[in-house]
């Protein structure tokens with residue numbers, strides 16, 4: 001969610017030892033799965049498939065249960081995202097300040113749909129439903145950094161910064 | 165000289181970090197002795213970054229301040245608003261829950277105590293569990309998460325349940341568009357929430373708490389996590405709270421981007437590491453909640469209001485408000501408004517006064533067309549309904565709800581058919597999938613509204629019927645309340661659903 005790690009290549013997924021080191025600190029928690037998935041995503045930018053077996057073994061859950069959880073939540077990825085993630089608020093207060101048209105222009109300019117990643121892998125654009133910045137709408141977030149009253153010009157600056 | 169620069173994420177979103185950075189550099193260059201304090205926001209977002217300079221014990225407010233204004237600010241060449249307390253938007257408020265927010269350093273427990281913090285907890289420690297619950301009942305506090313259920317009754321159910329372990333779970337999922345009160349208090353006065361949860365723990369006999377914060381709030385997560393560590397080190401949390409021999413501790417947990425996880429049973433499943441699907445009630449979470457054990461689930465504002473109730477007394481709190489809506493509500497003013505921000509006031513202010521006077525009308529200067537109150541599941545109100553006083557029953561009487569008290573203002577460029585369609589689309593995206601009326605109904609709702617947009621007026625009856633099914637048949641208020649925005653848009657703005665619209669375009 002914060003600064004993305006350079007996404008690990010799919011060819012060299014983290015091995016069991018790496019995975020176990022990431023999830024171990026959470027073993028004693030009540031309901032440890034979400035904290036583990038967040039930690040894995042923080043470390044690798046996504047939840048790699050090589051983590052499934054160690055997670056299932058550690059928590060005594062089935063692969064189906066794990067995949068059910070992974071697919072339920074919008075946050076968890078099973079593939080790397082772009083190097084940066086730009087989230088644009090689509091919710092009502094931002095719509096009242098022109099967010100819909102702004103997002104449409106952005107996506108068109110990048111030639112993307114929601115959740116799409118630019119061809120150079122620099123940025124993934126995702127919808128978000130409220131960032132709690134509704135009194136300074138429209139709102140956006142780049143890698144965990146918030147931006148209020150965002151407009152076309154500001155988005156251009158952001159895109160330049162992330163190398164899109 | 166002390167200089168306050170908010171670290172609230174709305175202030176940051178408008179450049180507060182840059183302002184603080186330039187201030188520090190400029191002060192050093194000038195050899196000025198300044199202490200920069202990163203406070204919470206005072207809630208007047210249109211003035212952010214709102215910088216306060218304290219000289220001889222008096223704080224003067226300046227804002228909005230851009231990094232390029234910093235030189236002039238230090239030269240004394242920027243006009244002041246005077247003290248924050250004199251700014252009309254602030255002066256009209258009754259700040260009970262948010263009394264300290266923006267005033268103090270959010271992570272200084274000494275500052276917290278100097279401004280009345282921990283007084284409520286100290287009083288509660290000396291009371292019996294019975295007396296604690298009675299105090300909450302007497303205050304008239306109702307859940308601020310949306311449903312408005314009396315907090316004291318919920319606590320009593322948990323207190324009376326027998327179990328080796330009980331929990332206090334704070335619902336900080338705040339997914340409603342137009343709301344940010346939870347975020348603001350977690351970033352601006354986190355110890356209030358910790359104190360409120362601790363009082364709840366003592367009152368109900370729960371020794372463990374969780375704060376479930378949505379992942380969209382990284383700043384709130386960071387501040388809250390740090391505050392918990394500080395409170396633990398200061399003996400406010402732990403096995404011997406303030407030397408009382410009573411135990412309570414808590415953990416911060418992060419959501420994963422699912423709106424429905426704000427629904428309490430879905431939240432509990434998520435906390436347990438499961439898919440965030442809604443559970444059928446009964447059993448109530450108060451009896452079988454987290455890991456099947458008795459659990460209080462309360463909204464951030466409900467819990468953060470508890471300390472002031474104990475510090476000032478239940479009667480004091482209950483003396484504010486209207487009818488069965490007792491106390492104050494932090495109303496969040498958002499969307500297309502001139503003066504957006506947080507406005508805490510006693511229940512009872514008419515909606516029109518909030519929109520036209522407090523919020524100053526629209527930012528665009530165009531006429532107000534509609535106001536959505538209570539998030540994506542709340543109704544759109546028409547200016548004809550502006551006399552409605554802000555209260556649970558009063559809004560109910562208008563087929564509307566106050567929810568978490570976010571009000572989102574739209575000007576006359578809003579197309580209400582699109583807003584109705586969005587409500588259905590949102591429900592379809594966020595449905596947990598457990599019940600059919602919500603999972604399928606929302607998808608059919610989008611399609612039906614598209615038919616209306618294409619001029620098929622017969623589909624209006626179908627939409628009305630579908631909304632009835634969703635209202636009556638959904639397991640939770642996601643599917644059950646999506647008809648509020650849809651039907652209110654249809655009822656109050658029929659012209660936006662009429663076929664000539666298409667022809668005129």
Ligand SMILES: Cc1cc2nc3c(=O)[nH]c(=O)nc-3n(C[C@H](O)[C@H](O)[C@H](O)COP(=O)(O)O)c2cc1C
Nearest residue numbers: 307308309335337338339426427428462463466641
């Ligand atoms: C779809 C849905 C989303 C909800 N989201 C929230 C939320 O974000 N925060 C919250 O406090 N309550 C939310 N609620 C209400 C909770 O189910 C529950 O009533 C509340 O947490 C109880 O706390 P309170 O009594 O202090 O309000 C939501 C309900 C539904 C149906």
Ligand code: FES
Nearest residue numbers: 089094131133134
């Ligand atoms: S609606 Fe966009 S930030 Fe709240």
